[in-house]
Amino acid sequence: MNQPSTRQRVTMAQIADAAGVSRITVSNVLNGRTRGAWKSSAAQVNRIRALARQMGYRPNAAAKAIAHGRFHSIAMVTRSKIGGQQQSLTAGVVKAARGYDLNLLYAELADEEQIAQEGAGLRMLRELSVDGLLVHYGRNIPDRFREVVANYGVPAVWVHTKGEMNCVYPDETQGASFAIQNLLDRGHRRIAYVKPIEHLDIPSYATPHYSEADREAGYRAAMKQLGLTPRVIDPDEIVERGPKLLHHSLAEWVGQTTDVDALLCYDAKTGTAMHVSSLMSRPLEVACFYHRSRIDGLLQGPSIILVPMQQMGKCGVEMLQGMTLGGNSQVESAVVPYTQTRFPLDGL
Numbered sequence: 001m002n003q004p005s006t007r008q009r010v011t012m013a014q015i016a017d018a019a020g021v022s023r024i025t026v027s028n029v030l031n032g033r034t035r036g037a038w039k040s041s042a043a044q045v046n047r048i049r050a051l052a053r054q055m056g057y058r059p060n061a062a063a064k065a066i067a068h069g070r071f072h073s074i075a076m077v078t079r080s081k082i083g084g085q086q087q088s089l090t091a092g093v094v095k096a097a098r099g100y101d102l103n104l105l106y107a108e109l110a111d112e113e114q115i116a117q118e119g120a121g122l123r124m125l126r127e128l129s130v131d132g133l134l135v136h137y138g139r140n141i142p143d144r145f146r147e148v149v150a151n152y153g154v155p156a157v158w159v160h161t162k163g164e165m166n167c168v169y170p171d172e173t174q175g176a177s178f179a180i181q182n183l184l185d186r187g188h189r190r191i192a193y194v195k196p197i198e199h200l201d202i203p204s205y206a207t208p209h210y211s212e213a214d215r216e217a218g219y220r221a222a223m224k225q226l227g228l229t230p231r232v233i234d235p236d237e238i239v240e241r242g243p244k245l246l247h248h249s250l251a252e253w254v255g256q257t258t259d260v261d262a263l264l265c266y267d268a269k270t271g272t273a274m275h276v277s278s279l280m281s282r283p284l285e286v287a288c289f290y291h292r293s294r295i296d297g298l299l300q301g302p303s304i305i306l307v308p309m310q311q312m313g314k315c316g317v318e319m320l321q322g323m324t325l326g327g328n329s330q331v332e333s334a335v336v337p338y339t340q341t342r343f344p345l346d347g348l
Contacts, residue, residue, distance in 0.1 A: 092313025155323035175338035176218025250277035
């Protein structure tokens with residue numbers, strides 16, 4: 001018997017020739033269709049299976065998926081500029097995918113210019129053989145990309161994007177209220193909210209993420225409900241441009257603003273800047289929203305209101321699985337609450 005090359009896929013026809021049976025017989029054996037009619041032929045079934053193993057046969061997963069209408073795979077589609085959020089989100093996606101016995105593919109898209117020009121990112125997306133998509137894009141989602149996802153032909157869930165259908169995102173208004181309550185529990189009452197320092201990393205042309213408006217609105221609502229006076233700080237109205245002037249101007253503001261005993265900052269970069277500035281001026285508890293429990297490079301940084309990235313990833317997979325099994329292309333969005341904090345500073 002001539003053994004086929006290990007570089008070539010072994011076919012059922014080759015196994016049938018080696019076993020001296022029909023291809024249909026081999027197909028029935030290798031696909032488990034041996035009940036009833038094959039009870040009297042157990043020896044032949046075992047011989048065909050042994051030959052298949054000996055010859056190195058591997059089932060064609062793609063053909064099998066097409067025949068059954070499912071690939072048992074999902075793709076996590078992201079953009080290269082998303083940054084560190086991806087690690088936390090991916091951890092939740094991977095854990096949930098394992099729970100459903102799903103294969104997970106990771107696709108990183110090109111930038112906005114390439115997407116608009118039918119770049120490699122869109123070609124890659126069209127070539128994925130998956131049952132559904134988890135899309136984590138961020139702000140400034142191109143209309144062309146939305147069209148491609150809508151016309152892709154499989155369910156898609158947009159992660160960290162706010163919308164009425166097919167989205168999973170944190171409840172930012174609840175998150176701000178959650179943060180205020182934690183600061184209140186630590187004895188603070190004169191809490192100010194600090195908007196993002198735009199010039200640190202976000203281009204001026206960028207469309208603000210929904211969380212900017214929702215976190216500020218949640219802060220204002222929580223303070224008013226508690227009978228406290230909200231105070232919103234725009235650091236871009238305080239700081240002088242240039243890295244050497246940033247902390248100096250913020251520290252000067254912190255030192256002069258004695259009617260505030262805690263700051264709740266939109267993000268980690270703003271929170272870190274305010275925290276360092278407070279160390280240069282006067283002790284002030286600074287809390288910020290962040291996707292990890294610790295900010296890299298800081299031995300003791302600002303307090304963290306943990307953005308539920310892992311929970312979003314888990315919820316996104318659950319949504320996608322339900323859409324796939326139920327044959328639904330549209331489902332109501334899921335809103336994930338904030339539940340975790342990390343307050344390293346005591347006694348302030």
